[in-house]
Amino acid sequence: MSKAENTEKATDSINIKNFRGNTDIENFYRYIHENGLRREAFILMEYAIGKVAKVKKTRKAKTLQ
Numbered sequence: 001m002s003k004a005e006n007t008e009k010a011t012d013s014i015n016i017k018n019f020r021g022n023t024d025i026e027n028f029y030r031y032i033h034e035n036g037l038r039r040e041a042f043i044l045m046e047y048a049i050g051k052v053a054k055v056k057k058t059r060k061a062k063t064l065q
Helices: 003-017 023-034 038-064
Strands: none
Touching: 023 038
16 A cells, blocks of 8 residues: 555544534534424435445445355
8 A cells, every 4th residue: 555545544534533523514514403404414314324234234245155
């Protein structure tokens, strides 16, 4: 692995850990709150998490075989 790849991975992990501190995410949360979209946002997050979970299960099943 090159030094650039290591730096990119380190930067990605830092961003993932601190994603709530990102100004774009804060603005998104503020938009949801100010416009009363909590229910809709919750439904969308459940849908997205469900899709990701299915992909992870499929990947694990393939690696176990």
